[in-house]
Amino acid sequence: MSRPETGGRRKPAKIADVARIAEVSVATVSRTLANPEVVAEETRKRVLAAVTATGYTPNLAGRALRARRSMLALVVVPDLANPFFPEVLRGVDETLSAAGYGIIIANLDNSAEKESRYVDLACAGQVDGVLLLCGHVIRGRVRDLRASGLPIVAACERIDGEDIPQVEVDNEDAAARAVAHLIDLGHRRIGYIAGPERNVLDRDRRKGFGRALRAARLDPRKAPAFAGDFTFRAGERAARDWLAMPDATRPSAIFAANDEMAIGFVKTARAAGARVPDDVSIVGFDGIEFADYCEPTLTTIYQPRRDIGATAAALLIAAMTSPKPPSPRFERIATRLMLRDSTAAAPKR
Amino acid sequence: MSRPETGGRRKPAKIADVARIAEVSVATVSRTLANPEVVAEETRKRVLAAVTATGYTPNLAGRALRARRSMLALVVVPDLANPFFPEVLRGVDETLSAAGYGIIIANLDNSAEKESRYVDLACAGQVDGVLLLCGHVIRGRVRDLRASGLPIVAACERIDGEDIPQVEVDNEDAAARAVAHLIDLGHRRIGYIAGPERNVLDRDRRKGFGRALRAARLDPRKAPAFAGDFTFRAGERAARDWLAMPDATRPSAIFAANDEMAIGFVKTARAAGARVPDDVSIVGFDGIEFADYCEPTLTTIYQPRRDIGATAAALLIAAMTSPKPPSPRFERIATRLMLRDSTAAAPKR
DNA sequence: GAGGCCGTTGTAATCGATTACATTGGACTC
DNA sequence: GAGTCCAATGTAATCGATTACAACGGCCTC
Numbered sequence: 001m002s003r004p005e006t007g008g009r010r011k012p013a014k015i016a017d018v019a020r021i022a023e024v025s026v027a028t029v030s031r032t033l034a035n036p037e038v039v040a041e042e043t044r045k046r047v048l049a050a051v052t053a054t055g056y057t058p059n060l061a062g063r064a065l066r067a068r069r070s071m072l073a074l075v076v077v078p079d080l081a082n083p084f085f086p087e088v089l090r091g092v093d094e095t096l097s098a099a100g101y102g103i104i105i106a107n108l109d110n111s112a113e114k115e116s117r118y119v120d121l122a123c124a125g126q127v128d129g130v131l132l133l134c135g136h137v138i139r140g141r142v143r144d145l146r147a148s149g150l151p152i153v154a155a156c157e158r159i160d161g162e163d164i165p166q167v168e169v170d171n172e173d174a175a176a177r178a179v180a181h182l183i184d185l186g187h188r189r190i191g192y193i194a195g196p197e198r199n200v201l202d203r204d205r206r207k208g209f210g211r212a213l214r215a216a217r218l219d220p221r222k223a224p225a226f227a228g229d230f231t232f233r234a235g236e237r238a239a240r241d242w243l244a245m246p247d248a249t250r251p252s253a254i255f256a257a258n259d260e261m262a263i264g265f266v267k268t269a270r271a272a273g274a275r276v277p278d279d280v281s282i283v284g285f286d287g288i289e290f291a292d293y294c295e296p297t298l299t300t301i302y303q304p305r306r307d308i309g310a311t312a313a314a315l316l317i318a319a320m321t322s323p324k325p326p327s328p329r330f331e332r333i334a335t336r337l338m339l340r341d342s343t344a345a346a347p348k349r
Numbered sequence: 350m351s352r353p354e355t356g357g358r359r360k361p362a363k364i365a366d367v368a369r370i371a372e373v374s375v376a377t378v379s380r381t382l383a384n385p386e387v388v389a390e391e392t393r394k395r396v397l398a399a400v401t402a403t404g405y406t407p408n409l410a411g412r413a414l415r416a417r418r419s420m421l422a423l424v425v426v427p428d429l430a431n432p433f434f435p436e437v438l439r440g441v442d443e444t445l446s447a448a449g450y451g452i453i454i455a456n457l458d459n460s461a462e463k464e465s466r467y468v469d470l471a472c473a474g475q476v477d478g479v480l481l482l483c484g485h486v487i488r489g490r491v492r493d494l495r496a497s498g499l500p501i502v503a504a505c506e507r508i509d510g511e512d513i514p515q516v517e518v519d520n521e522d523a524a525a526r527a528v529a530h531l532i533d534l535g536h537r538r539i540g541y542i543a544g545p546e547r548n549v550l551d552r553d554r555r556k557g558f559g560r561a562l563r564a565a566r567l568d569p570r571k572a573p574a575f576a577g578d579f580t581f582r583a584g585e586r587a588a589r590d591w592l593a594m595p596d597a598t599r600p601s602a603i604f605a606a607n608d609e610m611a612i613g614f615v616k617t618a619r620a621a622g623a624r625v626p627d628d629v630s631i632v633g634f635d636g637i638e639f640a641d642y643c644e645p646t647l648t649t650i651y652q653p654r655r656d657i658g659a660t661a662a663a664l665l666i667a668a669m670t671s672p673k674p675p676s677p678r679f680e681r682i683a684t685r686l687m688l689r690d691s692t693a694a695a696p697k698r
Numbered sequence: 699g700a701g702g703c704c705g706t707t708g709t710a711a712t713c714g715a716t717t718a719c720a721t722t723g724g725a726c727t728c
Numbered sequence: 729g730a731g732t733c734c735a736a737t738g739t740a741a742t743c744g745a746t747t748a749c750a751a752c753g754g755c756c757t758c
Contacts, residue, residue, distance in 0.1 A: 012474060012497065014744060025708045030746060040706060057492060060475040061419060062744030064410035065713045072453070081436050086429045093429070093456045097463060102470060104421070105454045107442045114446060121451060125361060125714095126409040143406060148361065232642060263642050270644075293581055293612050295619075295644030363714055374738045379716060389736060411714030414743045474744095 013054035022050035033058065073316060074127040076106040076118065078134040082230070083260075083288050084305065088133060088156060091309025099317050101128070108134055116140045123148045129320040131155065131312055135200055137162055151319035155312035158200050163328040165319060167312040171201055174301045174335040175208025175255065176215075178283045181299070181337060182253040183216045186346035187281060191224040191251035193238045193261045205257045205285060224251055228261050235264025242280075243272050252280060252346050259284035259291045259300055266294065266342065277344035287338060296341035308333050362403035371399035382407070413475075422665060423476040425455040425467065427483040431579070432609075432637050433654065437482060437505060440658025448666050450477070457483055465489045472497045478669040480504065480661055484549055486511055500668035504661035507549050512677040514668065516661040520550055523650045523684040524557025524604065525564075527632045530648070530686060531602040532565045535695035536630060540573040540600035542587045542610045554606045554634060573600055577610050584613025591629075592621050601629060601695050608633035608640045608649055615643065615691065626693035636687060645690035657682050 019026045024043060032039050032047040039047070050056075064070040073096055077085050089105070096103055104127060106118040119140030122130050130150055132138065135157030137145055145152070146162075155167040182190055192209050195202030210220035224245070226238035235256060242250060242265070256262035262284030266276050274280055276296055284291060287302030311331050368375045373392060381388050381396040388396070399405075413419040422445055426434050438454070445452055453476060455467040468489030471479050479499055481487065484506030486494055494501065495511075504516040531539055541558050544551030559569035573594070575587035584605060591599060591614070605611035611633030615625050623629055625645055633640055636651030660680050 012472065015746095016744080026745080027709080027747075028707060031707090034746080038706080043706080052491070055472075055492060055496070057469055057473045059414070059744050060470070060473040061410050061413035062713090063746075065408070065414050065715085065744080066746045068713070070410060080439050080442070083432055083435070086432070086435055089454075090429050090456065090458070093454075093458075097466070102453055102475075104451055105438075105442075107439065109439070109442075117446070120406055121409070123361065123404075124406045124409045126451075142401070143404060147404070232638070267642050267644075289581070290612075290639045290642075293616050293639070294642060295616075364716095365714080375715080376717075376739080377737060380737090383716080387736080392736080408714050411743090412716075414714080414745085415716045417743070 012059070013056040014059065015056070017054050018047065018050045018056045021053060022046045068125075069128050070126055071100055072102045072104055072127045073129045073131060073313075073320070074104050074106055074118065074122050075131045076108065076134050076138055078108050079110075080105070080107045083290070084156075084258075084286055085133065087305040088309040091306035091311075092131060092313045093309075094306075095310045095313035096317065101317070101320075106138075108138070112139075116142075119143050119145050122150055129153070129316045131316050132159065133157070133312075135159060137164075151316060153312050153316040153319060155308055158204075160200065165315045165327075165329045165331075167308055167315065167331040167333065169303050169308070169333050169335045171204035172208035172211065174337075175205040175257075175285070176212040177208075177337050178285065178299075178301050179209050179212035179255050180215070181339070182255065182281060182283060182343065183212060183218075185253070185281060185343060187251075187253035188218060188346070189223075189249070189251040190218075190253045190255060191226060191238075191242065193226045193228045193235060193254060193256040193265060195257040196229045197227075202257055205255075209255055224249070228257060230258050230260060232260050232264035232267075235261035235266075236268040239265040239268035239272070242269065243274070253343070254280060254282040256282060256284050259286045259288045259298060262298055262300070262342070263290070263294050266296075266298075270295075277342050279347065281343040281346070283343060287336075291338075292340070299340045299343040300338050302336045302338050304333060304335075361408070362405040363408065364405070366403050367396065367399045367405045370402060371395045417474075418477050419475055420449055421451045421453055421476045422478045422480060422662075422669070423453045423455055423467065423471050424480045425457065425483050425487055427457050428459070429454070429456045432639070433505075433607075433635055434482065436654040437658040440655035440660075441480060441662045442658075443655075444659045444662035445666065450666070450669075455487075457487070461488075465491075468492050468494050471499055478502070478665045480665050481508065482506065482661075484508060486513075500665060502661050502665040502668060504657055507553075509549065514664045514676075514678045514680075516657055516664065516680040516682065518652050518657070518682050518684045520553035521557040521560065523686075524554040524606075524634065525561040526557075526686050527634065527648075527650050528558050528561035528604050529564070530688070531604065531630060531632060531692065532561060532567075534602070534630060534692060536600075536602035537565075537567060537695070538572075538598070538600040539567075539602045539604060540575060540587075540591065542575045542577045542584060542603060542605040542614060544606040545578045546576075551606055554604075558604055573598070577606060579607050579609060581609050581613035581616075584610035584615075585617040588614040588617035588621070591618065592623070602692070603629060603631040605631060605633050608635045608637045608647060611647055611649070611691070612639065612643050615645075615647070619644075626691050627696065630692040630695070632692060636685075640687075641689070648689045648692040649687050651685045651687050653682060653684075 015026045015029050018029045029047055032044050108115055115138045119138050123143040130152045132154040133156045153165045158168050213220045228234035262282050284298050284300035287300050291298040291300050364375045364378050367378045378396055381393050457464055464487045468487050469492055472492040479501045481503040482505045501513045507517050562569045577583035611631050633647045633649035636649050640647040640649050
């Protein structure tokens with residue numbers, strides 16, 4: 001083991017260096033690495049020895065330029081700090097990296113400027129495909145991602161009106177099951193803590209909420225809705241509004257469009273003396289890990305986030321690999337209602 | 350706006366296309382984009398018009414090859430699903446992307462094979478720098494990251510014996526403050542829930558734990574330690590062990606090496622009838638968001654994770670930008686003890 | 699022994715951008 | 729009017745790999 005010279009950056013060996021040392025042409029070196037079977041045994045040994053001697057690694061920029069593929073995928077996340085995504089990313093990572101792809105993470109953070117930059121990046125041919133977890137096709141100021149012809153797959157948040165492969169759970173149906181559970185427990189006055197306005201997840205879950213109510217001959221229009229945005233804080237605000245309601249109209253059960261809001265609600269409601277689930281039952285959505293560690297543990301719809309990521313990645317690989325048709329294919333992932341301690345029979349009135 | 354032809358991938362325009370349309374040479378196009386001031390007003394207008402007309406974006410592989418820099422950084426995370434990291438990544442992302450860098454995320458997930466692949470990726474000149482959040486210099490089977498001469502910065506987990514810039518909090522000191530807080534409350538029998546063995550964070554926090562005990566003339570060797578690994582489950586196991594201890598030796602306070610274990614401990618202890626903080630006080634470490642939403646809210650050491658990420662990214666940018674010296678520079682980020690409801694005066698015996 | 703085949707290797711074009719150097723032509727100076 | 733300078737632009741080398749095509753030589757066959 002020879003120590004690298006100290007100070008200054010060491011120039012990495014290139015294919016020509018290897019070729020010189022092995023006393024062959026660059027073509028032979030390249031072949032030895034890509035198609036070992038076509039070079040003679042003896043030559044192969046010489047080349048491999050030279051490779052180890054020089055510590056040669058093919059320069060990916062050169063390869064990407066020539067081969068017209070970078071083996072990188074762009075994964076667009078609306079907000080990395082949201083505990084929902086890391087587990088999805090894990091599934092994505094597992095699948096993509098098993099297939100030899102690297103991942104560039106695009107964290108939008110609600111910045112149109114970043115969004116535009118990532119569109120440029122994608123259109124610059126630096127990535128072989130784009131995985132959207134953000135509910136819309138990212139838009140650039142000048143460039144258009146769709147027009148680039150890059151393979152695109154969407155997951156987590158459905159994108160309406162685009163014919164791209166998508167992976168999602170049946171949010172409407174899952175929400176309906178959650179609410180039906182509350183109805184089965186005898187609750188008749190059920191409130192909804194909403195996601196951000198115009199968010200597709202909110203729309204679907206709200207629809208499921210309404211559907212379940214109607215199925216029980218309850219009027220969704222009379223059901224109280226609390227504005228929200230998927231954050232703990234929103235749940236806390238909803239709880240304050242809930243506490244301020246007169247007893248006659250205050251819901252005995254709440255369906256929150258995600259777990260964090262449900263947990264925020266519980267915290268503030270309990271702090272004000274309300275008992276959960278005795279005074280109010282609550283169901284969340286997502287099944288984040290913490291939902292099993294809050295007090296009381298949270299009944300929720302579990303989404304297999306890792307599977308979602310893995311499935312989406314598989315679709316993307318298919319799209320990047322197959323030569324032609326990005327035939328839009330939809331994958332549905334099943335959810336599960338996890339019964340825990342935040343729901344109980346409606347109090348007798 | 351002309352619609353892209355449907356079906357088949359559209360070939361992106363290249364610099365030669367722009368040059369042809371603008372009736373100039375490729376050099377002029379390149380200059381117009383990189384140094385607009387050196388081309389004549391009139392020419393510049395023609396070129397820019399041609400750029401918009403063709404929707405031209407420079408191919409990054411070509412640029413990276415020629416310019417010998419990819420404007421990408423590799424960020425190595427031990428485990429994306431750990432809620433500690435996303436917020437760090439956010440800080441990293443903000444700073445790096447403001448400087449025009451993209452981020453490739455390397456999620457190690459405890460796989461030596463992945464680790465080796467990422468070393469290869471880095472050594473292949475595909476990235477301009479490496480940010481390690483994983484406590485060790487990643488090792489390849491063949492390639493050596495240190496020998497590549499790439500700028501490297503470490504954060505979150507100190508890496509001993511390597512002269513690279515690092516960003517960290519004073520874990521020992523913070524732990525000592527946490528434990529001193531328990532001692533101030535009158536606790537004399539204090540337990541420690543540990544991190545993974547040989548983990549540098551565990552070592553430092555354990556040292557701080559011992560230091561605070563000794564400062565109060567207590568013997569650290571007599572303090573019960575519970576094995577752990579930073580997960581909820583580990584906290585639950587510790588609680589079961591704690592519950593099984595005889596009253597005479599059972600600690601009245603616990604310092605957990607991170608918040609998740611503290612929360613897991615509380616869950617299981619309470620489920621068995623123990624009251625927190627009346628029967629047992631507990632302090633965590635990290636200050637993850639959940640720590641303020643569990644029951645009771647958790648007293649903990651808050652680490653400004655976003656700052657850590659941003660600072661590390663800034664050091665990396667400095668290293669990638671400056672031509673020569675990767676002079677090892679250490680940055681210390683201050684922590685804060687957040688007093689909440691999981692700690693109270695020791696019960697009278 | 700000439701021709702053909704095939705396994706092995708080399709030569710050189712190519713991917714798309716950047717940039718050192720060369721060239722052009724107009725303005726200005728003496 | 730010749731010479732100088734400079735702004736503007738073009739020509740072509742270059743980054744490092746892949747790969748089509750060509751070349752070479754040995755062996756087999758008829």
